Amino acid sequence: MNPKPSAGQLAAEVDTPVVISAFEEKSPTFTSLAVSLSEIRKLKGVIGYILRSETSALIDLANSKEIVDYAMLSSRIVESSVEIAKQFNIGETESILAEGTNIKVLCMDIGNNKIAIFMEKNASHFWIIKRILL
């Protein structure tokens, strides 16, 4: 049986991923999420994703020019949503879905890892949530 590929190996395999920083520590959760996200990225309608931990980041977006905009937006979505969630006492945030006119963003926190997946509006985010939580 082949060992699971490391996130670094994955980065090389995905079409044009942009690795923002080297992986300083090998977190099994980060590696596992990277594998899941590389599979999700191949789904129809998925535009790209950002995976961040405290020490590493992996970004794969179709339009690399908008990386900064997407990264900033996903951070703001999480920050604002956490504030709103506190206000209405719905407990710790599991997932956030922000929908624009044509694109939607799914944000999730898995341990110390923050995920943002960008997809077309007709893509199934329910399936993606299930896949990540597997």
Add this chain to the structure above:
Amino acid sequence: MADDSHLALQAIIDEFKTLSPETTSSFIFKKNGGIISSDQDTSKEAIKNLTDAFNELSKKAQVIEGLESLTIQGVEGQINVTGMSSLYLATVSSRAADPKIVKSLTQVIVPTMVKLIDQTAPAAKEKELPQTVKPIEKKDSPKVGKQEKKSAPKPKAMSVGSEMFLPRPPVNQFMVDRISGFLVASDTVRIDSNVVMKWRELYGDNEIGWVNVETLEGKTVVCRFKPIKDQRSNGKGIVQIPEKIMLRLQTGKGKLVIVKPVVEDAKEKKA
């Protein structure tokens, strides 16, 4: 927005807990943050914090072409903010809430009702139009005296005026059902015969030959229609659509569509 519209929206909010008892908060706010209606249990401060955070986020969501909706799933509950033209509906539900009910309320029923309210509000204004239009007619066209009126051809503005007195087309929401077979016309949808009867009672001599079918995603088709003959299929809230039209609408069996009659003015037709 008119007072009547406010009252209607408040009535929707008041009924929310009846329809979904697990919904702890619900309110409607404007894009600029103004609160249109809210339930009695939610504090104004909480509403303000949500609307401020949402509007701030919305301003920064250019990369996804604006923010239409936001769903926050928490361990103990869920917050939904759904865009409805220039308004937003926010609901907070506990984890026990049935997601299907919450989804149908927040994404189908309430937005459809708000759309209806939006449509009926301008209709009320239109009824007042003939009075306000009168001076403009005098300005643009030569003065038409009482005697001249009989002999002169009907001015165009008059025919426009007569259109205004037609009741606004009723909007019906149906669930899509597929219809197929040799004898099924591919350009004709079949509608509940009771609904068709009501349209005919409403419009009298004015002919209704076509209907406008619109999906919740905004795809529209204007096509011919027939009443459903089979009594078993009547009264079920379904519209039978042939494959060809379903493809054009990018819809499928079980999806919701809005159907409006396209009314031809009988007077105009005779002319």
